[in-house]
Amino acid sequence: MESATDRYTDLIDVMRRRRSVRRFEPGQTVDRAVLLKIAEAGRWAPTGANSQCFDIVVVDDPKVRDAVLDVFIDQSNRLIDHVKGFPAVKKTYLANTVAIVIVLADERWKQAFPQATTAAWEREYHENNERILIASIGAAVQNIQLAVTAVGLTSAWLSGGGEDTTNEDLRRVLGFPEGLRAVGTIPIGVPEKDLASRYRRPLDQVVHWNGYDPEKFRPQAMLDYYVQEVRQFAMYRGEEDAGHWEDADKRLGPWKEAFTGPRPNPGGKIG
Numbered sequence: 698m699e700s701a702t703d704r705y706t707d708l709i710d711v712m713r714r715r716r717s718v719r720r721f722e723p724g725q726t727v728d729r730a731v732l733l734k735i736a737e738a739g740r741w742a743p744t745g746a747n748s749q750c751f752d753i754v755v756v757d758d759p760k761v762r763d764a765v766l767d768v769f770i771d772q773s774n775r776l777i778d779h780v781k782g783f784p785a786v787k788k789t790y791l792a793n794t795v796a797i798v799i800v801l802a803d804e805r806w807k808q809a810f811p812q813a814t815t816a817a818w819e820r821e822y823h824e825n826n827e828r829i830l831i832a833s834i835g836a837a838v839q840n841i842q843l844a845v846t847a848v849g850l851t852s853a854w855l856s857g858g859g860e861d862t863t864n865e866d867l868r869r870v871l872g873f874p875e876g877l878r879a880v881g882t883i884p885i886g887v888p889e890k891d892l893a894s895r896y897r898r899p900l901d902q903v904v905h906w907n908g909y910d911p912e913k914f915r916p917q918a919m920l921d922y923y924v925q926e927v928r929q930f931a932m933y934r935g936e937e938d939a940g941h942w943e944d945a946d947k948r949l950g951p952w953k954e955a956f957t958g959p960r961p962n963p964g965g966k967i968g
């Protein structure tokens with residue numbers, strides 16, 4: 698029988714290898730049986746009130762895939778035109794997918810989450826309904842991405858389908874009703890090269906024991922620096938420890954220790 702340690706080793710290995718890959722080998726195909734295994738992982742995601750507030754559209758017909766590709770080419774052109782300096786990748790790589798999975802959030806199911814009995818408590822519960830819905834979709838997408846890795850393929854997670862214009866374009870292509878929103882689009886393919894890892898904060902920096910440690914609170918200036926100077930590298934480079942990047946000093950600048958060490962906020966001053 699497999700021990701708990703073996704199971705953890707297998708699980709964390711799949712989790713660490715799950716990667717956002719935006720270049721696939723062209724001309725590959727995959728059986729529907731494999732795609733169903735991937736969808737099955739999504740079906741087992743936890744959801745608020747076990748509402749199962751999503752549907753999974755699997756696109757494996759090249760004609761439909763090309764229509765979805767066109768929607769995302771328009772979406773990334775909008776990012777270039779209307780979004781502040783986001784390092785958007787051209788979506789042409791969707792042409793090389795073996796399938797595209799789209800997770801549709803069914804917003805009506807928010808009514809299955811806690812509802813206030815009086816107007817005074819409306820805001821408290823209403824706003825959290827949205828978070829429960831989105832968190833549930835996140836769990837489904839994560840399960841799907843992990844299964845993709847486990848069957849030897851790779852994927853990305855595109856959130857652009859959640860934007861109004863893109864959602865409407867996808868609705869036109871896929872025919873889903875009003876009230877459903879394409880919060881997660883997952884292009885799946887065979888990776889052009891093995892992207893084994895990605896920048897992550899050190900475990901020590903992320904974990905707080907028995908309460909929040911203010912020395913781990915990342916200052917606003919560090920966040921600003923990330924957005925301006927680091928983000929475009931942190932999203933794409935294949936190395937876990939940013940301190941090991943060849944050009945770490947240049948890229949991380951005065952915040953190198955904060956990005957790579959356990960305490961980004963020595964002294965713990967907040968605000």
Ligand SMILES: Cc1cc2nc3c(=O)[nH]c(=O)nc-3n(C[C@H](O)[C@H](O)[C@H](O)COP(=O)(O)O)c2cc1C
Pocket residue numbers: 715716717718719786853854855856857895931932933
């Ligand atoms: C909610 C969410 C939305 C994302 N949206 C996009 C997206 O629209 N396009 C994209 O290329 N990657 C997207 N990503 C992928 C992230 O850029 C990626 O997870 C991050 O850079 C870490 O890389 P890794 O997934 O390879 O570990 C998204 C990830 C999440 C969790």
